[in-house]
Amino acid sequence: MRDTSTRSARKFWVPALLWFGLLSLIAVAIGAAFGAIVGLLFYSLSLASLLFLQMRSLYQIEQWLDAPVGRPRPKTWGMWAHAFAALDDIRHEDERSRAEMAEWLARFRQAMSLLPDGVVIVDGVMHLEWCNPAAQTHLGLDLKRDEGRLLTNLIRSPDFVDYMLSGRFEQPLPFMHHDRKILVQLISFESRRQILVTHDVTQNEKMDTMRRDFIANASHELRTPLTVINGFLEHALSSDMSEETRLRQLHLMAEQGQRMQRLVADMLTLTRLESLLQPPSGDTVRIKPLLTRIVEEARALSGGKHFITLREVQDVDLKGNRDELESAFVNLLSNAVRYTPDGGRIDVSWAMENDGATLTVIDDGIGIAAEHLSRLTERFYRVDKTRSRATQGTGLGLAIVKHVLLRHRGRLEISSEYGNGSRFKVIFQRAQLALRQD
Structure with a gap:
């Protein structure tokens, strides 16, 4: 690093000292030949010309930097040629970095757009910066319309607002929004930005409800015939009965047993159909x-x-x-x-x-x-x-x-x-x- 700085200093000071030394010698020679005033006037005009050339080069730099990347750099001489070349390399490198960053950002947004879960990026004070389509569906957002707006003003659920203002985001929050049950969790990833992740659990809740209802209904359907059968058996064991009564009760028990058999067979059939992943045979x-x-x-x-x-x-x-x-x-x-x-x-x-x-x-x-x-x-x-x-x-x-x-x-x-x-x-x-x- 020190060697680089030394070389840069030499590239600047050596030509400058040579120019000043050369002008001084010429001015002294002119002063000796034509008088001190003429020599001093020549020296002043030479310095003014050099200053004009430097100002002109600075103006060219300003104009060139404001121009689009790819415009040919101005033709200069000396140290300015090195400066323009270095700035040109820096501009091209910066342009490559910007292109890579834009490509990376586009890939990131494309990947986030394909996620089934919602992703919302907010700043440090909860203003919306970006969200993927899943988050727009889950929370009813519109990126073009809502960008820059306060997230707690866009989603007015009291549970959601309390969660966002609480500062405690260790556990996700389930809340109802537009007939959907949404699970949200805020994650800090930068000092001035945070990510809100959303997950639609509506279908899972429906499946859980259906599963609970299925168990409850199946238990009830099986309990009824079992109660009948057990009641008749207890009655048969505890008292005497006529042959006609015994046959009638046996007939009813047989009916209830057949009902349970049909129910279990249908439950097994339904379970088998739901568990089959491969398509049916092509017979x-x-x-x-x-x-x-x-x-x-x-x-x-x-x-x-x-x-x-x-x-x-x-x-x-x-x-x-x-x-x-x-x-x-x-x-x-x-x-x-x-x-x-x-x-x-x-x-x-x-x-x-x-x-x-x-x-x-x-x-x-x-x-x-x-x-x-x-x-x-x-x-x-x-x-x-x-x-x-x-x-x-x-x-x-x-x-x-x-x-x-x-x-x-x-x-x-x-x-x-x-x-x-x-x-x-x-x-x-x-x-x-x-x-x-x-």
């Missing part, structure tokens, strides 16, 4: 004979109390898992039988449509009110709990249908009006059809 499932057999089973379940008709069955097959599709179709028809009064009509059809193939089950049963339609595929959701238990339903049938269709790229459309029957329509995409070469 060809012959729909026409499958529906023919399922309709016969539905007639047996009805016991002749309903008019069940297989109206239209086009010879179109599906790719998928036969057992899963059979389970879904059986649940749709058994639901129609259970919720259609005696003497009612149930029509089943399987046909090609523009967007694929559809299975339609139409009944003229009791119908479903509009407020229940969106929740029918939830586990254990019942429109009429008393009627559901009387018809021996487990409350999991449509949930099984939904998961089977998800695995087979299908969807379920339900239309109904209370008192005017229901229409269940299963739609499979064209890509799910098994084409046959005749």
Whole structure:
């Protein structure tokens, strides 16, 4: 470092001393030849010329530095040429650094924009500087509109404001914002900047609620038949009873046992469907004979109390898992039988449509009110709990249908009006059809 400074000083002082020495010698020679006044005048004019040249070079530096990078540097001489060359190198190096910084910042923002969690950068007094799209969605922010505004003025939740003003950010804060449950935590990363990280836990909360409801509902559904069975067993052990009473109670216990068996089987089926990660096998499932057999089973379940008709069955097959599709179709028809009064009509059809193939089950049963339609595929959701238990339903049938269709790229459309029957329509995409070469 000292050697560099010494060399720079030599580059400046040696030429300067040479110029001053040369001018002094010339001035002395002129003074000796033409008089001291002429020599002094020459020396003064020479110094003024040198000063003008230096000022001109300073002006060129100022103009050149204000010009865009890449403009050729002025042609100068002596020490100024070295100075312009050094400044030119510094400008190019600075430009490269700026370009690298801009590229790094662009990559950083692009990476932050792809994160599922929100990232908000604020200054030391909580003014918004930047946020990614996830944070805009979570907190309802708009970067173009809200940049520079106070974050606690943009998000008026009392819990959020108290958290931001508390100065204690060791634990994240959960709070409700626009029907979302958001988890936020403030992290300091610079003396004058902080990062607010947001995470949307709304779906997790829903899943936890569904899990708790499932356990509670499953426990309740199993408790009821167990209570009946245990009550009859205690009564049988503690007292004498006639043969007729004993047979009636055994029959009721058998019914409750079968109900528990169906419930456990449906729970196991639903759990298996949810745990399967791989797509269903691509085997060809012959729909026409499958529906023919399922309709016969539905007639047996009805016991002749309903008019069940297989109206239209086009010879179109599906790719998928036969057992899963059979389970879904059986649940749709058994639901129609259970919720259609005696003497009612149930029509089943399987046909090609523009967007694929559809299975339609139409009944003229009791119908479903509009407020229940969106929740029918939830586990254990019942429109009429008393009627559901009387018809021996487990409350999991449509949930099984939904998961089977998800695995087979299908969807379920339900239309109904209370008192005017229901229409269940299963739609499979064209890509799910098994084409046959005749």
